[in-house]
Amino acid sequence: MKKSIISLLLVIVLLLSACGQKTETEEGKDVDDILQKPQITGDETEQEDEAQQEDETQQVDEMQQENEIQQEDEIHQEDEGSAPLKVGALFSPDDTLDPTTVTSPGGMLLMMSIYDSLVSMHYDGPTLRMAESIEANETLDAYIVTLKEGLVYSDGVEVTGQDIIDSLQYIAAAPHYQSMYGNLDFDKTTAEGNQATLALKEPISDFIESVLAMWSPVAKGGIFDGIGAGGYVYDKGDPQTGYVLKANEKYYAGKPAIPEVTLLNIPDSASKARALQTGEIDYAWGLDAAAVQILSQEDGIELQEGSLDGATALELVLNTRVAPFDDPEVRYAAKLTVDREKLVTTLLGEYGEIGNDMLGKGFATYPEDIEQIKMDKEEAERIFAEKGITEITIVTSDTIPGLTNATKMMVQDFADVGVNVTVEELDPQTFFAQMGELYQKSAFTFYWMNRTPLAEFRSQVLKDSPYNVSGYYSDLTEESFKKAITTNDKEEQATYIKNISQDIHENGGELIWGYQKDISAQRKGLKTETNQSVPWLATATFVPEK
Template identity: 35%
Template sequence: MPRTRRLGVSALALLAVTATGCSAGADGESPGPEDPTRLRVGALGNTTDNLNPLTTNGFADYIGVSHLYESLVELRDGEPVLRLAESIVPDATAESWTITLRDDVTFSDGSAIEATDVAYSLRLTADPTQSPNYASFFGDVDVDGIEVVDERTLVVPFTRPRGDFVSTILSFVSYVYPDGATQWEDAPVTSGPYTLVSYDAGERIVMEAREDYFDGTPELTTLEVVVIDDPQARLNALKSGEIDVATRVDPVAAQAEADNDAIEIQQGGEADSLALGFEMNVNQAPFDDPDVRTAMKLAIDRQELVDVVFLGEGFVGNDLVGLGLPGYDASLPQREHDPQRAEELFAAAGVDAVDVRVAETTPGLQRATELLAEQLADVGVELRVETTDPASFYADYEVLLSTPFQTAYYVNRDAGAYLGSFTGSNGFFNVSGFAPEGYDESLRNAQALVDDDERDAAFAAVQQLVWNDGGTIIWGYQAVLNAETAGLEGVYLTQAVPQFDAASF
């Protein structure tokens, strides 16, 4: 569970926030919620806002979707937890997996969730025409061969062994929909703890708690997500009583509220942190030169970035995602700040200026870019900054995949899940384009191993390839800050998205 604490002079934290229709008293003390069954959450939107769980990109919509639909497996504190599934078991070679459903799960229309629904959901999620965000995760699933054994059991075959089916694929996305479902924004039948009341794209999502949810009726019976793109505006809306929870608050702004007794900052752990950095596209000049990539990594003073951007309470990154989670290769040496060597490499490559595309898609990226400009200036390189609207930054995949240098952040996840999704030829979001000869084979071999320890060792070898020559810079891990009105309990995180179905005042 996330922890709550006051932000002192050097505090930063993580997330898990919520509060409900509350307003501060004249003395700054919160009188408690006006309606303890209603919660209003402010979150970042996206120019392509929609409630189709297969194409959603905005954080506000992620919150909505994660409350409307339940998963077979859910990540909590970085570990897979079975939800709709009672068991998920591989055969001896991990070429086939058997999924058995719980016997007490239903959709919002009262019908039982059955194996046919799961089979449909997996096939839908694996269809690149319907599911461009997630289809690549299921590229090794033999969708035509999925066999429904009985009402609660199905067998999922693979075209090659995948020992990481649960940890890499289902833990990342395994929402279950009714067989044949195609309607997402007009009274959809849902499998999660809430049903949809209304949806105004880019503005507001209103949901109502289900009385027949298998894990109990949520005490917060009305959940409202309000799109507010600017983090300071979200915090101001919380202070004025317009919302009850402000997600992803800037640490400097949160620190300024340290003495405000009407506001609390919630803090989670490393497992749900955000990995902040920059992506160098290895197929685009000047970063197609490995020496330039090395120079950039050496030019960055990671400790300074953590101290300034995270107010000293973040964690220094080492160009890999997965810090503190199973499978992370902690044996690799920490990348050090070496401006002298960076200057030599940049000069040898004839690089004296680079362009960077930046958007404040999470608090800290803009400030980190400003500091990077200062650090690069010290080694003779000018950083030319193109600032982009955060609501549209991830909307155009072609731009993302062709930009030479840009800001990036990732929800912290285990190494196997990250490598399979964000690197290699099959990585659906391989922004750096890193897929050298032999890399895909090494990654496939790691994914095939059933034994956890053997798989971790194989993934460590793949991480070393990324660390040595990849285009990804992870300079630090940010605890995601959410601000809330005091008194809320039971909020938890999954992939850094706050979940309110078990929350109450």
């Protein structure tokens, strides 16, 4: 496919080059040159006419041959399917082919492309991927996973139920996956053939939706060395120079239409937008509203329609571990200070929605009836003055485009209530590697991939979760969470979810000021689905418009 496209481009370039040279020669003739031409008469005229006819015939034949070559290339392109794709995304220097090291959006795209998932989550429910079926027992403390028949890795080796166990056990040992997989009882988990029975320490009613569907990769023996059963095979690269992936001919859904994917490390939104304009990339993943303004004017580029199920929740973390936000009244004052509407309107535009300090907006179990927090700077100023708070520090980074600009706008909000803000900016590529240090800071920016409330709670509110970024938890949240995940009664579960959300809303350290719907732009001709805002390239097609 790549060769056919290059051939087609070469033909076009040669045609344009030839036409251009001819035009320059004819237009470049001087009048004196024409006048000085010797006069041709008689036999010389006949000879010249014959020569001219031969030249014209030869030119027609050449053009016909070129047209035939071009048509053959077009047919070849249709036969082979899609063109290669170049994607611009943010990577971290620490990203590797091992998912336990990955902390960036680009790294997650790489992982999903290589290792796939047993099941993935969409706004309308779970979608089976490598798994043919997943069934719970009556007591909800075991789930039987059956793989698709004939599922193999990219090297042709069969995927087994034991591989599922080995992979999840390896993943579960990583600190940032413990909140998802820490409930698996590997001593009681068993495998036979292409089936694994995953035993749980405690019953969970939402194990498929909130755990496996978040991401459940599989590798041979649980060794993630770049060989998976996903749509693409690692060819070469690293987080600095980017990655080249080749279509997996043994993919369970059939060889992906896009033969080659190049993932380029382009950290900031403006650079991604420029790369898309110049043709350096075909897909810009993770943009801000400013890039939208630029790219919306481009004829050959289209912007994807955003949705909340693939949105990003944007947050100012009020760290309850340290002063001054260890005081719930001070946290409340901060929530009253920020002009959420202005932030969303200015930075997110039509791709934004106002946040209410709770995750899961847009999903069925999100408690819409909890009252929206509104700005009240007079009350905020009173509380800050009463508490003697005159200055704070906010650490920010554009891990998602716009977070730093949001922080700069908040500086004025806090100044309006008598609090001076010092801003510390960090490199987005190394931000997540410094989480331990950030947990000692009074406030910092953060983002969440928007998922169902119950799925988010595992990271957000549990005491032992490494991604409980604000440090807030309570007996109410812990008890309500346990009850929510062990009941099959959806109405009862919704009540527990609301109790947790209400507690976070009133007492937590989450200042979730806005939701940014997934903003990505692409060259026309690319069609792809997304999984929690991550493009699922294995089922994508790319036939660039001419």
